[in-house]
Amino acid sequence: xxxxxxxxxxxxxLLALSFPLPDMGYLAWISLVPLFLALKGKNLKQxxxxxxxxxxxxxxxxxxxxxNTMINYGGLPLLLSFGLLLLMSIYLSLYIxxxxxxxxxxxxxxWWQAVMSAPFLWTSVEWLRGHLLTGFPWANLGYxxxxxxxxxxxxxxxxxxxxxxxxxxxxxxxxxxTERFLLKRSSDERLPLPIVAGIPLLLLIGSxxxxxxxxxxxxxxxxENRRQLHVAIIQGNIDQSIKWDxxxxxxxxxxxxxxxxxxxxxxSPPDLIVWPEAATPFFFLYDEFYTDxxxxxxxxxxxxLVFGSPVAQIxxxxxxxxxxxxxxxxxxxxxxxxxxxxxxxxxxxxxxxTLLFFVEKMVQGIGDFxxxxxxxxxxxxxxxxxxxxxxxxIFPELVRQFVRDGAGFLVNITNDAWFGRSAAPYQHxxxxxxxxxxxxxxxxxxxxxxxxxxxxxxxxxxTKSDLFVRVTLRGTILSQKxxxxxxxxxxxxxxxxxxxxxxxxxxxxxxPRRKRxxxxxx
Numbered sequence: 001x002x003x004x005x006x007x008x009x010x011x012x013x014l015l016a017l018s019f020p021l022p023d024m025g026y027l028a029w030i031s032l033v034p035l036f037l038a039l040k041g042k043n044l045k046q047x048x049x050x051x052x053x054x055x056x057x058x059x060x061x062x063x064x065x066x067x068n069t070m071i072n073y074g075g076l077p078l079l080l081s082f083g084l085l086l087l088m089s090i091y092l093s094l095y096i097x098x099x100x101x102x103x104x105x106x107x108x109x110x111w112w113q114a115v116m117s118a119p120f121l122w123t124s125v126e127w128l129r130g131h132l133l134t135g136f137p138w139a140n141l142g143y144x145x146x147x148x149x150x151x152x153x154x155x156x157x158x159x160x161x162x163x164x165x166x167x168x169x170x171x172x173x174x175x176x177x178t179e180r181f182l183l184k185r186s187s188d189e190r191l192p193l194p195i196v197a198g199i200p201l202l203l204l205i206g207s208x209x210x211x212x213x214x215x216x217x218x219x220x221x222x223x224e225n226r227r228q229l230h231v232a233i234i235q236g237n238i239d240q241s242i243k244w245d246x247x248x249x250x251x252x253x254x255x256x257x258x259x260x261x262x263x264x265x266x267x268s269p270p271d272l273i274v275w276p277e278a279a280t281p282f283f284f285l286y287d288e289f290y291t292d293x294x295x296x297x298x299x300x301x302x303x304x305l306v307f308g309s310p311v312a313q314i315x316x317x318x319x320x321x322x323x324x325x326x327x328x329x330x331x332x333x334x335x336x337x338x339x340x341x342x343x344x345x346x347x348x349x350x351x352x353x354t355l356l357f358f359v360e361k362m363v364q365g366i367g368d369f370x371x372x373x374x375x376x377x378x379x380x381x382x383x384x385x386x387x388x389x390x391x392x393x394i395f396p397e398l399v400r401q402f403v404r405d406g407a408g409f410l411v412n413i414t415n416d417a418w419f420g421r422s423a424a425p426y427q428h429x430x431x432x433x434x435x436x437x438x439x440x441x442x443x444x445x446x447x448x449x450x451x452x453x454x455x456x457x458x459x460x461x462x463t464k465s466d467l468f469v470r471v472t473l474r475g476t477i478l479s480q481k482x483x484x485x486x487x488x489x490x491x492x493x494x495x496x497x498x499x500x501x502x503x504x505x506x507x508x509x510x511x512p513r514r515k516r517x518x519x520x521x522x
């Protein structure tokens with residue numbers, strides 16, 4: 001059992017290493033081999049806990065950046081922040097534990113069949129993790145491949161979940177082949193190589209071929225230079241400690257003013273200027289003085305401006321705050337306003353506030369925003385677009401709604417200052433890259449402290465900034481999407497099919513009668 005535990009631990013470590021940082025995505029393709037080897041011959045309880053150990057190690061180190069936020073901005077002690085991270089890792093590990101339990105459950109039909117079912121199980125739990133309890137799809141296995149363009153192109157068909165499936169399938173195949181030919185473990189069942197080795201190899205090769213075809217197709221479209229949009233991204237690098245300090249309000253606004261006017265007066269002026277999330281150090285529309293100052297600035301620049309700002313509006317004699325994105329024209333017209341739909345729990349609102357009344361006092365600077373109701377598509381002469389605010393961009397089913405409603409490109413505004421100099425900003429922009437591929441649209445990203453950048457419809461990060469620098473990025477995108485991607489039209493169909501398969505296998509191949517009613521039966 002000690003060897004099995006070490007194998008489970010090593011899988012967790014390999015999974016964590018696959019993500020930024022250190023961004024060794026190639027390790028994902030072998031990361032689960034030790035875990036599958038460890039699960040051989042284990043009962044339900046043992047398989048559940050071994051896979052859970054893998055999950056705890058995986059998420060603890062992949063999400064280590066959370067402690068920076070809790071310590072520096074939540075004011076929590078070091079030990080408590082690590083304790084909370086551990087609790088979160090244990091919760092997230094339950095999803096992987098379910099995969100281990102499912103493999104052990106299905107092993108009654110045959111070991112190789114159970115292992116080859118793992119891709120369906122893993123894909124299913126990734127989908128569940130992204131939806132249950134408001135969802136937290138961060139560190140989804142598929143994001144480890146964001147730099148490998150030919151592999152990730154299948155996301156326009158399957159979403160991120162097809163990449164997850166392919167990675168786990170290759171791992172399952174390698175585990176069975178390792179067991180049979182390298183470890184030479186005795187087995188009563190015959191290993192069907194055309195299925196165990198042939199199908200994964202064909203799917204991998206097919207995905208790479210499909211990816212290269214898509215890359216070549218886009219290159220041809222790019223050469224035609226249709227509907228180009230010139231953008232300037234303002235990364236103000238405003239320190240979080242002064243961002244909402246009234247004494248620094250003028251200095252913060254002046255920073256954005258100077259950078260905006262400089263970008264607008266460049267030899268190749270942009271069509272659209274983008275500021276980050278909550279860039280304005282005031283409540284737009286509520287603070288009349290600075291609202292007028294901003295309208296005057298946009299008029300002076302002669303450019304369209306997208307910016308993030310808190311917005312206060314009065315409903316039924318009650319002041320309600322939103323985390324919003326706004327579009328202003330050079331004629332001082334407010335052309336669009338979008339209120340963030342998917343708020344960050346414990347960051348922008350407290351869920352179950354009547355029960356968790358004490359949380360608001362524990363976390364410094366916690367917001368109290370209302371959620372928006374629906375997607376918004378904004379328009380300028382060069383094209384139609386939508387804005388995703390920060391955390392929203394990690395939810396593929398939400399992003400596709402904006403594109404389905406007619407957005408020809410996307411803007412992602414965020415404030416990742418909370419993450420500090422950690423892996424989180426790199427992990428965040430990796431997720432943005434997959435949203436571009438899924439919907440075949442370009443994405444313009446403005447982050448207060450970085451990483452800002454431009455992502456093309458292939459998921460290439462063509463322009464990006466460093467962390468914690470004040471910089472203006474310039475670039476060009478195609479402002480009109482082509483034919484609607486399959487994923488945009490049909491959403492998580494691939495994930496739903498995986499869920500149906502997984503549920504069917506579990507329901508139709510139950511364990512012996514004495515174990516049927518015990519979830520963790522041994």
